[in-house]
Amino acid sequence: MEIFSRTFPVEEYDLGATLNSGQAFRWNRCGTAWEGVIGHRWVRLEPCGDTLVAQTVSPPGDWMWLTRYLQLEVNLRTVLATFPEDPPLRAAVMECRGLRLLRQEPWECLASFILSSTKQIVQIRQIIDLVCRRFGTAVAVPPGRKAAHGFPSATILADVSESELRACKMGFRATYLRAAAEAVARGHVHLTGVGAMPIEDARKTLMSLLGVGRKIADCVLLFGYGFPTAFPVDVWILRALRELYFRKRRTTPKQLLRFSETYFGEQGGYAQQYLFHYVRRQAGRVPELRSEEEWQTR
DNA sequence: TTCCAGGTATTAC
DNA sequence: GTAATACATGGA
Numbered sequence: 001m002e003i004f005s006r007t008f009p010v011e012e013y014d015l016g017a018t019l020n021s022g023q024a025f026r027w028n029r030c031g032t033a034w035e036g037v038i039g040h041r042w043v044r045l046e047p048c049g050d051t052l053v054a055q056t057v058s059p060p061g062d063w064m065w066l067t068r069y070l071q072l073e074v075n076l077r078t079v080l081a082t083f084p085e086d087p088p089l090r091a092a093v094m095e096c097r098g099l100r101l102l103r104q105e106p107w108e109c110l111a112s113f114i115l116s117s118t119k120q121i122v123q124i125r126q127i128i129d130l131v132c133r134r135f136g137t138a139v140a141v142p143p144g145r146k147a148a149h150g151f152p153s154a155t156i157l158a159d160v161s162e163s164e165l166r167a168c169k170m171g172f173r174a175t176y177l178r179a180a181a182e183a184v185a186r187g188h189v190h191l192t193g194v195g196a197m198p199i200e201d202a203r204k205t206l207m208s209l210l211g212v213g214r215k216i217a218d219c220v221l222l223f224g225y226g227f228p229t230a231f232p233v234d235v236w237i238l239r240a241l242r243e244l245y246f247r248k249r250r251t252t253p254k255q256l257l258r259f260s261e262t263y264f265g266e267q268g269g270y271a272q273q274y275l276f277h278y279v280r281r282q283a284g285r286v287p288e289l290r291s292e293e294e295w296q297t298r
Numbered sequence: 299t300t301c302c303a304g305g306t307a308t309t310a311c
Numbered sequence: 312g313t314a315a316t317a318c319a320t321g322g323a
Contacts, residue, residue, distance in 0.1 A: 113304080173318090
């Protein structure tokens with residue numbers, strides 16, 4: 001089997017942090033490399049100095065699908081320059097050098113975050129893995145490698161029974177996933193149109209789906225469509241904002257949401273990702289974020 | 299055992 | 312409008 005390979009020059013790109021910061025759930029670390037599936041393509045990515053080496057086993061064409069997914073054309077310095085200058089963000093930027101936002105396929109992103117509610121990231125990964133293995137179509141992998149699958153389309157999932165979905169350990173989220181799959185498959189919600197809407201309309205459209213509230217909608221707006229001001233507010237971010245920006249004052253979630261909408265500027269979504277990853281790292285006890293050395297000393 | 303997890307919908311004031 | 316509560320499942 002032919003292996004297709006390409007080397008991309010990169011600047012300030014921490015692949016590990018990016019693929020493992022709770023925005024995507026299907027990447028696996030293999031030594032210093034990462035393996036996963038983008039669309040219907042198996043991919044292996046390995047950082048190598050100031051470059052990133054990518055390998056696939058199906059003809060990659062112009063590689064734009066990867067450039068887009070990894071957002072290789074984004075100038076990180078320009079993004080970071082828009083952040084408000086305050087101690088917490090400065091610390092987060094120092095601590096998470098090279099953290100990036102991905103641009104994922106909207107349906108996979110939407111379905112994944114529907115499955116994310118009140119679940120730990122380890123669990124979300126497990127559920128999504130089961131869903132892909134059971135309902136996704138197999139993709140080509142290198143010889144001897146374990147099977148890989150594409151994320152099942154809305155059309156496929158719309159025809160899967162709720163009990164079959166529940167068998168993937170997603171519990172009550174099965175109702176929501178099926179409803180969303182049906183709405184998308186039947187054209188009640190056009191995911192391709194959402195990206196061209198003003199953010200308020202885009203958010204409203206996503207939130208019209210059962211099981212999709214403000215937080216999940218903002219995740220999809222940010223990670224799937226690249227709306228730069230979408231700022232998902234979850235329990236981690238609530239804690240982070242409260243501790244880092246409102247140390248002594250009593251604040252409600254509503255006040256914190258309002259603050260998140262107005263304070264972080266034109267690239268608020270990026271700021272959110274830095275704060276999210278920063279506080280999760282600080283918390284330390286997050287297994288999937290432990291460094292290699294820590295693993296070895298345990 | 300108890301608490302909590304990248305929330306949301308429903309119901310009750 | 313804001314405040315509890317149920318919802319599946321599993322890790323810590």
